[in-house]
Amino acid sequence: MSKETKAQRVERIKKDKDGLDVLQDIYRYAKTEEEIDPEDIDRFKWYGLYTQNRNLQDEDDSTLYFMLRVKLPEAKLNLKGLEAVADISRKYARATADFTTRQDIQFHFITIKDLPAIFARLKEVNLSTVFASGDVPRNVVTCPVNGIDKEQICDVNALAQDINRYFDKNAELSNLPRKYKVGVSGCSKHCISHEIQDLSFNAIKTETGEILFCVNVGGGLASNKRIASHIGYVTASQVLPIVKAVTQIYKEYGNRENRRKARLGHLLDLWGVEKFIEILHENIDFILQNRELQEYVPYEKREHFGVHESVEDGKSYVGCAIDGGRIGADGLYKLLEILQNNGATTIKATTTQNLVITDVPSSSVNALSKALKEIDIDVNPSPFKARTLSCTGKNFCKYAVSETKDLASRLVAHLQNRFPDFKEPLSFSVNGCSHSCAHPHVVDIGLLGCKVENNRKYVSGFELILGGHLEGDKSNFAKSTGIKFIPEDACQIVENIIESYLNSHYKNFHDYATGKIYG
Structure with missing residues (x-):
């Protein structure tokens, strides 16, 4: 019998047991501390878990450690959520904590026996690791200043929530060919990097004042190094139907024989854009609008650093830079204290591993900015940081x-x-x-x-x-x-x-x- 290819092995593992169903095994392993089935380790990804390198592990330490990724829906952490992730970092992750380019936060040195307590702590603050990794829809990215930015094209919070609800723990989507990344934005600076998303929606305002969304598909990096293809424009009410249709097309037609050719962009390359649009139209009850492609803000100017007046009276939002996403337990606790001391309640992660404090009383921005600087979080960062x-x-x-x-x-x-x-x-x-x-x-x-x-x-x-x-x-x-x-x-x-x-x-x-x- 010929040896399984990597793709064959992964597809068999997913068919043998759905990734969502491994949760009961995680709890069993945590209780019994029995040796973990290697195939279950692969399924652990559906709950945000990856085994980590032993590079920093003591030679006599045989513990199996994991990286754990936690999704931040709409990129958001309130005070209780911030305290929870700080507690997890300090108690279970040797004070590690990093923000990611997908508006998640991830920890290291996580052990299987601690996962029930970690999951319970996350549940208290409405956070989850489900679908943070694996062959599933990942966290939906969106602009961190959505809803508070005076220059935004439109507020897409409701759309982001609709998409997240559709994806959340959806057993029909727990076996995609590979990872699948979606973004939606009403940002005038186009900060979600739609060009490298599998599927994205960017708001535009037409000459008549109508809001439409530019639809782009098939972007990616690594083995799918491809700039997303523009396929047309839709209204706000058509965004979720497009998400559902494109996701189902990817599930049905995506390559399951070669992991390096399994992203949505590879399907676009195989079919061509015209055929993809034709198949898409067969799965929706409306037609994508054709119009002139909009101009986009260049990557280096897609940022929200500094102090900006919010649409909310008396409030400002403050964009901050941290070193390559690394913040750790100390940084999280100090950030929490700074927010509490200055009357702010919420941060949002960015797709560049930075953060925005969204609701600072305008009278407190100077004190807050000074306090952030003391912990090496910069409101007005250098071009390098x-x-x-x-x-x-x-x-x-x-x-x-x-x-x-x-x-x-x-x-x-x-x-x-x-x-x-x-x-x-x-x-x-x-x-x-x-x-x-x-x-x-x-x-x-x-x-x-x-x-x-x-x-x-x-x-x-x-x-x-x-x-x-x-x-x-x-x-x-x-x-x-x-x-x-x-x-x-x-x-x-x-x-x-x-x-x-x-x-x-x-x-x-x-x-x-x-x-x-x-x-």
Whole structure:
């Protein structure tokens, strides 16, 4: 009998037992502490769990540790939710906690025996890990200042809730070909990066004042490195029917024979956009509207940092940058205390691993901003700290070949010190492998984890890629420079690139990066 392929194994595991049904096993394993079936470990993903790298584990420690990802619906954490995730971080996760690019929060060093208590604590504050990973619809991303931004095109909170309700614990959607990522936004800055979502909706206001949503499908990174295709416009009432139809098409026709060809974008490539639209129209009772494609804000300007007056009288929202998403238990508790001391109640995570405090009394913004600065959360961040993404990295991720979080912090500190007067918005990514979790292919300067030769040995290192950009149909992916280096050289390598740009004739870094590729 021939050996199962990876895709065959995953499909068999899902058919043998639905991922949603593994919860009872999680509780059983937690109680009995018996050895966990490897196939159940795969199913644990449906509850946000991944086994983690042993890189930071003591040699004599045989414990099976997990990373746990918690979804933040509409990206939101209120005071009780913030306290809950801080408690989980301190009590069960060795004080680890990171914000992700999908507006989730994740922990490390989680043990199976602690999961019942963790799940109970999350339930108290209406948070969940269900469908935080696995071959399912992931957390629906949306603009963190939705509903409070005076410049927004429209409020999409009701739409985001409708989509989340449709996806939430939906057993009919618990066996998709691969992960599936949806976003909806009424943001005038297009901050959800629709170009790399499987399915997305961006609001526009027509000449007559009507609100429509631009529909894009098939975006992604890593093995599905593809800018999403624009397929038309719909009204607000048509958004959920489109979500349902596209999801069902993906479930039925997505590739289940090759995991590397199983995303929605691969189906678009196989069929072509015209056929996809034709199949979609067979599954809905309306026709997508054709109209001129709207202009999009460039990636480097899609941010909400600083203090902004809210639509709510007497309130402001405050956009903040943290180092590569890493906040930890101390940061969470201190953030909670700052909110409480200054009359604020809610934060929202961003798709760039940062956060927005949504309801600060305007009279308190100066005190709050000062207190945040004291814990290294910046309201007016440097161009280097503002847009630096970093993935989980080698310390915890089994796929990573290079460490990321510490390097990202060192890189930011180095560049801030070396170029204190630099003002141009730049984006960075420190990514530990080729899977693109930190979006290295869409930023100005990407560090892509790989093995490099050093002193006749292959060691952890990075490849430098430059010139990634998101701006609708003007988007492009970063290109390789051919430069590979060990982590210890990373700060100097990036410094040299910026120095070279400053001494060039280019007016902006993107033109420099795409016009002068090193090699």
